[in-house]
Amino acid sequence: NIELICPATISKINYRPDSSPELELGDGRILSAKVLVAADGAQSRVRQTVGLGVTSWDYQQHALVIYIDTDYEQKDITWQRFVASGPQAFLPLTGHYGSIVWYNSPDEVNRLKALSFDDLKDELVAAFPACLGKVNAVLGTASFPLTRRHAQSYVKQGVVLVGDAAHTINPLAGQGVNIGLLDAAALAEVLLEASQQGLNIGDINVLKRYEKMRRTENLKMMTVMDVFYNVFSNDILPVKFLRNLGLGLAERILPAKHKVMRGAMGLEGKLPKLARGVHII
Missing domain, CATH: 3.30.9.10 (D-Amino Acid Oxidase, subunit A, domain 2)
Known part of the structure; x- marks a missing residue:
């Protein structure tokens, strides 16, 4: 039951009397739903239109x-x-x-x-x-x-940001895709639970559950990538020495190596159920 409308441009986003979003496309078509998921990339038109700011x-x-x-x-x-x-x-x-x-x-x-x-x-x-x-x-x-971009808020009544629309990260270790998929898994979990509880899935308080699950975790990963970027791009001798020492220890200490590898695969931290292999349906 998925209809792909492509190409398409957003003309405006309005709110109906029940506070659900209504999307007007460039060709005049009107789309409405309980929740609008903005997964439209780093230059997210949805994010800009609804006024969700970014720090960059x-x-x-x-x-x-x-x-x-x-x-x-x-x-x-x-x-x-x-x-x-x-x-x-x-x-x-x-x-x-x-x-x-x-x-x-x-x-x-x-x-x-x-x-x-x-x-x-x-x-x-x-x-x-x-x-x-x-x-x-x-x-x-x-x-x-x-x-680097990070949305100051991931949610607004009836609207939620995921992936690059919510954050762009230094592509140093290819983590942008991983944290975007974790966003999607967390949002699916939150929306399903809200639906099962009989709640309006577009309600701001429901969507804030998703933001609580993901924003801090994403900020941690963004910060780690910035640290890696600055440390590995630095040729100052003491920094190079400590960097090489740390890599050598991580290679020799298997639990540390395993933890680093799991982190690089996006398998550390507070993971949504789908990322832990738990069925949510």
Whole structure:
């Protein structure tokens, strides 16, 4: 019972007499529901329209994403390292394809994007280690600025933010997807419980249960990623020494290593039932 309306733009959001949201699309169609879930990305039109503010700052770096064809068939291994200009990462895709994420200054990213694909391939070969395999071709590029955003509130009467509409996180460890999925799991749990209790699922007090479950947890993860970003991008000798010492200890102390790995998979903290494998229906 899902209808996909695409493409579509939001013209305005109104409230009906029962305080439920009513969405007017650019083509004049009117949609109404008990609750409007804003999962429309970092520049969320819903968030802006209903007046939910954000706190944000710029990391003064851009990320260049490069889609490549490689000599090796890729496996489920992600590679990342830290250099003076910022992190570099390799993400495996299907077959011989992979995705390079290259952090750098906005000027340098713009310079790299302006190169032909052949010249960009030469830059990749010079900048990335040979262990990733031969790069046969660059197939496409995209870039985006690194900006941290966090909604000052996730909810309003009849409206709730999830995923990038609620928060954008430093993509250092790929946690943006994880915490977005945890948002969705928590919201499903809250709405189902409210429905079973005979409550209005769009009521602000119901939606605040979701916000209570997720906002602090997301803030913790955002802060941890900022600490990692600053520590691993720092070449001051005492910081490098402590960083290497910490990594060495984490590698040798299995419980610590296990906890770090679970955290990187989004399996630590106060998890919603679905993330713990508990059926909610």
